[in-house]
Amino acid sequence: MREDNKIVFTGPVGAGKTSAISAISDIPILSTDARASDMTINRKGHTTVAMDYGILNVGENSKVHLYGTPGQERFDFMWDILTTGGLGLVLMLDNTRPNPRKDMHFFLHAFRNYIEGVPVVIGISKMDINPRPSISDYAGMLEEVRGDLKMLNPIPPIFEVDGRRREDVKNLVMALLFSIDPGIGAAS
Amino acid sequence: MTIENSRMDGTLKVQGLGMDARKEAVFRMAFRMHGRNRYVLLDPGEDIPPQIAIADLDTPEGLTAAEAFRRANPQIPLLATSVSPERFPGFAILRKPIRMESLFPALETVLAQKTVVAGTAQKLENRAGPMHPANSGTETRQPPQVASGIRPPDPDVVPSSRATPAEDSPPPPPARAPVQWRPESIIHFDPDTGLLGLLQRILRDRIAAVITDARNGQILWNIDPEENRAQTPLSDEEIRTICRREIHGLQVRAAQSADSFPSDGSLRNTTLQELVWQAAAWTANGRLSRKILANVPVQLHQWPNLTRLAPLPESLRMAAFLARSPASPALTVKILQVQPAELFNFLAAAESLGLLRYISVPAAHSSSPGAAPAPSVDGPSPADEMASPALAKRGLLGRLFAKIAGL
Numbered sequence: 147m148r149e150d151n152k153i154v155f156t157g158p159v160g161a162g163k164t165s166a167i168s169a170i171s172d173i174p175i176l177s178t179d180a181r182a183s184d185m186t187i188n189r190k191g192h193t194t195v196a197m198d199y200g201i202l203n204v205g206e207n208s209k210v211h212l213y214g215t216p217g218q219e220r221f222d223f224m225w226d227i228l229t230t231g232g233l234g235l236v237l238m239l240d241n242t243r244p245n246p247r248k249d250m251h252f253f254l255h256a257f258r259n260y261i262e263g264v265p266v267v268i269g270i271s272k273m274d275i276n277p278r279p280s281i282s283d284y285a286g287m288l289e290e291v292r293g294d295l296k297m298l299n300p301i302p303p304i305f306e307v308d309g310r311r312r313e314d315v316k317n318l319v320m321a322l323l324f325s326i327d328p329g330i331g332a333a334s
Numbered sequence: 335m336t337i338e339n340s341r342m343d344g345t346l347k348v349q350g351l352g353m354d355a356r357k358e359a360v361f362r363m364a365f366r367m368h369g370r371n372r373y374v375l376l377d378p379g380e381d382i383p384p385q386i387a388i389a390d391l392d393t394p395e396g397l398t399a400a401e402a403f404r405r406a407n408p409q410i411p412l413l414a415t416s417v418s419p420e421r422f423p424g425f426a427i428l429r430k431p432i433r434m435e436s437l438f439p440a441l442e443t444v445l446a447q448k449t450v451v452a453g454t455a456q457k458l459e460n461r462a463g464p465m466h467p468a469n470s471g472t473e474t475r476q477p478p479q480v481a482s483g484i485r486p487p488d489p490d491v492v493p494s495s496r497a498t499p500a501e502d503s504p505p506p507p508p509a510r511a512p513v514q515w516r517p518e519s520i521i522h523f524d525p526d527t528g529l530l531g532l533l534q535r536i537l538r539d540r541i542a543a544v545i546t547d548a549r550n551g552q553i554l555w556n557i558d559p560e561e562n563r564a565q566t567p568l569s570d571e572e573i574r575t576i577c578r579r580e581i582h583g584l585q586v587r588a589a590q591s592a593d594s595f596p597s598d599g600s601l602r603n604t605t606l607q608e609l610v611w612q613a614a615a616w617t618a619n620g621r622l623s624r625k626i627l628a629n630v631p632v633q634l635h636q637w638p639n640l641t642r643l644a645p646l647p648e649s650l651r652m653a654a655f656l657a658r659s660p661a662s663p664a665l666t667v668k669i670l671q672v673q674p675a676e677l678f679n680f681l682a683a684a685e686s687l688g689l690l691r692y693i694s695v696p697a698a699h700s701s702s703p704g705a706a707p708a709p710s711v712d713g714p715s716p717a718d719e720m721a722s723p724a725l726a727k728r729g730l731l732g733r734l735f736a737k738i739a740g741l
């Protein structure tokens with residue numbers, strides 16, 4: 147089994163990871179379901195306990211696997227399975243959470259080894275509910291947060307992304323592909 | 335007996351030991367992704383004899399459960415997992431973190447041995463063979479990174495095992511002629527004048543303001559930078575016309591509470607950023623901002639928020655390129671093969687939002703018009719590392735690009 151053709155979606159609880167994968171996957175996504183009693187910090191009806199899985203069929207018998215991590219913070223175990231090889235990391239941050247800077251710090255550091263080798267793109271969700279922090283606030287936060295990181299793309303795209311809107315997710319993933327190679331699909 | 339039954343339906347039942355629901359869910363998902371449903375994790379309380387067990391020894395219950403399971407089912411293979419395998423010499427053990435690449439070979443190894451003799455430590459991760467199948471490619475996956483962070487298209491994303499002959503042979507050379515870079519035909523414009531100049535002033539000063547028609551004092555825009563809001567009765571067509579007027583005939587003054595638009599007609603709300611970005615691209619209209627020199631490198635110090643700004647052709651590509659490392663407009667056109675007018679509009683828009691950083695070049699370089707800056711000035715030139723953008727059109731990355739672009 148080849149595990150290299152994958153994009154990992156991560157971010158805190160409720161940031162829109164499952165929505166984003168559903169928005170672009172060719173299959174109805176597979177999601178790990180938890181018994182409600184297992185959940186300690188479930189703030190909403192559905193939460194991903196272990197991972198989400200979607201597929202993009204890209205012809206010639208090949209697929210790109212889309213994996214979503216759970217939003218909770220006790221999951222090193224799953225991440226290790228997820229973060230071997232791959233095309234890049236999509237970090238979704240939720241603008242209604244109390245401390246998005248802390249979330250950004252947490253997730254970029256949790257994936258610090260991974261993002262030395264692959265690009266990261268950042269989508270800020272729920273800006274329709276909470277317009278602040280702004281995108282440039284996030285760019286400022288990132289400058290501080292990435293101080294001790296060796297990111298492959300130290301200036302990643304930071305876009306407003308509504309996880310439910312395919313067009314937004316599509317642009318974020320396109321930005322990821324261009325971050326791998328700006329020459330991709332060039333009309334040369 | 336049951337082993338044989340299960341094997342007939344093609345599945346192997348796996349008993350989880352010492353795992354909470356979340357860890358079990360991960361294994362369940364890993365098994366599903368492994369394909370063909372060869373392994374199936376038993377649900378809690380499911381009363382079917384398993385063919386193999388997986389135990390997590392890092393919890394006290396896990397160790398107890400694993401030992402009890404082994405006493406009760408000495409004939410059933412057991413794969414243990416732990417962050418420190420050396421603590422458990424009596425188990426066939428896989429070191430965490432668990433990876434797909436090592437999990438399945440480890441299961442196969444343990445199954446092949448059928449039973450594990452107590453007292454024989456087997457640190458599976460140390461075995462050279464099945465744990466790291468030669469074709470997994472993980473060791474050589476990442477090509478060495480260059481200092482600027484640019485890397486060539488990852489050769490590994492081209493699925494080698496399924497490559498069709500067509501994939502192996504390069505596609506015919508592209509028919510389109512390369513984009514011409516003709517410095518003599520560049521027209522410059524001054525971004526500090528006209529509507530764009532006024533808007534940038536408002537953005538900079540962060541004071542609520544109105545922009546009026548100088549002829550009759552009518553309010554055309556009501557702008558609140560703190561709220562990031564711009565309100566106007568004008569249509570896109572009218573705004574574009576204003577952007578392209580030689581004499582703009584606009585005035586700006588601080589907003590007053592009595593300011594209001596004529597009551598007829600509808601008003602449109604945008605963010606101030608959207609308005610500035612769009613006005614910059616329309617004002618540039620294929621011309622290069624006077625603040626940007628064709629041979630001097632610029633870099634994006636922040637990406638524009640492209641999901642909420644008027645789409646400009648090739649803006650994602652140009653943003654990715656200019657966020658990576660500094661490049662002059664001349665070099666950018668040469669490498670990305672974008673139309674100069676597209677690049678100039680994008681640069682004007684990015685500049686208007688303060689997203690560009692100018693990289694100073696020693697006088698020797700800036701005084702030689704027509705020459706791209708020497709690569710040594712700004713570190714390795716992107717040209718060196720991305721000699722052929724057409725390369726990336728091949729393989730999985732190119733197909734993925736086409737797929738996403740078509741969504």
Ligand SMILES: Nc1nc2c(ncn2[C@@H]2O[C@H](COP(=O)(O)OP(=O)(O)OP(=O)(O)O)[C@@H](O)[C@H]2O)c(=O)[nH]1
Pocket residue numbers: 157158159160161162163164165166192193194195215216217218270271272273274275307308309310
């Ligand atoms: N208003 C608003 N709602 C959003 C946005 N993005 C996602 N949602 C909603 O937010 C909720 C959570 O989204 P999910 O996709 O389940 O989030 P998740 O990241 O998978 O969450 P966990 O699995 O719990 O970690 C859903 O009800 C979505 O419809 C957004 O940009 N704005």
Ligand SMILES: [Mg+2]
Pocket residue numbers: 163164165193194198214
């Ligand atoms: Mg989810």
